[in-house]
Amino acid sequence: MAAATSPKGRDAQVSQVQQARWPVVLMPSHPPEKDYLFLAIISFFFFILLAIPALFFSLKTREANxxxxxxxxxxxxxxxxxxxxxxxxxxxxxxxxxxxxxxLKQKI
Known part of the structure; x- marks a missing residue:
């Protein structure tokens, strides 16, 4: 005859099977912040002294995200x-x- 298994043994087997079938995926509850990288690159065409910190903080935003x-x-x-x-x-x-x-200089 077949060996009888206890109900606790079956529960343990079922929980192991469920864990194997359903992997846990951890996702953040918040969307990532915008890094404005494209805007920082465009700002280099206007005034480079303020564009350098813009690019720096944009890359830091990506890293923090x-x-x-x-x-x-x-x-x-x-x-x-x-x-x-x-x-x-x-x-x-x-x-x-x-x-x-x-x-104005040309008019004078």
Whole structure:
């Protein structure tokens, strides 16, 4: 006759089978922060002195997202965006001022 198995033994076998069939996938509960890398690269065409920190904080945002550090990613993302926008604004102001000065200089 067949050997009888205890109910505890069957439960242990079932739980082992379920664990083998259903792998646990850990996903973060929050979406990754934007790193604004493209904007940081575009800002290099306007004012490089502010574009360098924009690129630095953008890469730091990517690193923090990869490591799962949400707070640091948010902080670096805001800094990257701020430096990128300020680089574009300052560069645009310099370009506009230089064009206005050249036009005024030619009229005199």
């Amino acid at each position: 990869f490591l799962g550090n949400q707070r640091k990613a948010q902080k670096n993302s805001r800094l990257a965006l701020g430096f990128s926008i300020s680089s574009i604004l300052v560069g645009s102001m310099v370009i506009i001022c230089s064009i206005v000065l050249r036009v």
